[in-house]
Amino acid sequence: MTQEQLIIQCKRQDAQAQGALYQKYSGVLFAICLRYSPNYVEAQDNLQDAFLTIFKKVEQYSGKGSFEGWIKRVTVNTVLQKYRKKRHFDMVREDQIADEVIDEVEHIEIPLDDLLQMVRELPDQYRLVFSLYVLDGYSHKEIGEQLSISDGTSKSNLARARKILQKKVNNFKAAQQEG
Template identity: 35%
Template sequence: MAKASNTLMALEPDDLLQSCMAGDSRAQFRFYERYSPRLYAVCLRYGRDEGEANDMLQEGFIKIFRELSAFRGEGSIEAWMCKIMVNTALSRLRKKSLKFLPYVEPPENLYTDEDIIGALSASELITVLNHLPQGYRTVLNLYAIEGYSHAEIATMLDISEGTSRSQYLRAKIALKNRLEQLKKMNAR
């Protein structure tokens, strides 16, 4: 048994993928072990806490294994799986009746102090992001991290493009305000 396990550990990603598609449960477990940390990070950006992120991860992996044969090899398997995780997270958020605020004009001078962000640890930054309203955080993740356009986000979330832009700007304002508060607290 240990020899088979070691063999799975040494498989290249394409061979591991083929073994997973063939229904090899040990290969599926190894596949999960290999990719779950990266995909869990995606889920953490959308989930309110670790429990919700874990639920998203499990649901997403069920979809991944169910749809693995649909992967056509166009692009990386990780990018394909990240897209599934984002869609899984959005689906869960829609079920919770994700709320968006109406469009507002942004202030003229809106920049986040990158020195403040650089001074935060990853866990501190995640904590700050998790305190944003869900609509802000979702659009911020989709636009700034995942790279979707506001038009794509509008379609994905069934909102107007203006609402997507507004949520993004509100998220930046909220982040800037919270980071300024942290800067003041750290200066004491």
């Protein structure tokens, strides 16, 4: 079945087509969910919510642009919506953080799994801004719109996330040198 046929069948709520769509894209979308979630279990929950949203909204996909790009955006928006509803984090406003300078970091090899774990350990507000900006290429303006914060607050949260990650990388480096 071609992707176009798969989409048509999903629009008709065909369970077999939905299963095929899940099989085809679950790995890619789970990687996105992992970037935005503090742990593996929550990432699994976010993936399930994302697919429910995709199946519910697939009728809205007009065929313009990449389908994979569309489902990735739906996934990110679904996860962000979940955080907005919970409101279990407070964004640090730009006036709450003094300008912080991030030290230059020398080149260091870090396994991808370790680096992603460091990102997952960031406080929610920093992890979301970092993931949106660095990993998914959103602008500070777009992040502000997604999270209902100012561009400056997005920049401040990104700076704080980078500072925390820098400390984690330095600790990783020190541990590598000791062992």
